């Protein structure tokens with residue numbers, strides 16, 4: 001299967017599941033869980049949050065992470081190749097929001113979608129496991145970031161059984177059992193690690209909520 005077909009299959013999966021995404025455990029987050037995510041992310045990206053910076057949410061889906069950063073006063077752009085996920089994100093956005101999020105349909109493997117040095121921070125929750133060419137994606141992020149810009153990658157120790165069998169062997173990060181691989185690839189793409197740890201509060205919550213939880217972790221790295 002070529003890269004385009006792999007991405008098309010992923011897009012179809014998310015287009016067809018967009019309407020129910022927020023109701024799925026481990027995908028959508030309720031109020032109690034949102035507070036935990038907010039607290040853990042805030043510690044790692046305090047600089048970006050306080051400076052009201054320009055943030056790109058890659059694979060923004062229904063806008064869960066974008067909304068957190070918009071609530072902090074950041075200026076947020078979300079991109080996602082699934083038109084239906086983008087439509088869900090638009091429909092959830094309050095028309096009264098002082099600082100509206102811009103949601104675009106787009107694939108992060110395409111370097112031309114943003115200019116060089118556009119963003120202060122690139123964030124991504126449960127997305128990099130879908131990339132057919134992670135190095136290409138991370139090099140694009142490096143290019144789109146301003147000098148000293150940061151990336152925040154949140155992912156989990158997903159098992160092979162959770163994946164579509166036709167896709168899993170085409171996706172290099174689909175079912176990692178180590179926090180080392182994404183960190184290594186970010187380093188190979190010109191980033192310096194500043195944080196790589198479990199999301200302990202979120203993981204404890206997911207366990208008690210009885211979600212078939214793969215432990216989540218967060219990596220923060222800086223452009224060098």
Ligand SMILES: C[S@@+](CC[C@H](N)C(=O)[O-])C[C@H]1O[C@@H](n2cnc3c(N)ncnc32)[C@H](O)[C@@H]1O
Pocket residue numbers: 007010011014027028058059060061062063064065079080081082085106107108109124125126127130131
């Ligand atoms: C598990 S969802 C996560 C959505 C959102 N980040 C969240 O936290 O709920 C994975 C998302 O990654 C998106 N995605 C898949 N391939 C992508 C790519 N090449 N570029 C950007 N986003 C992609 C999917 O369309 C989907 O919305």
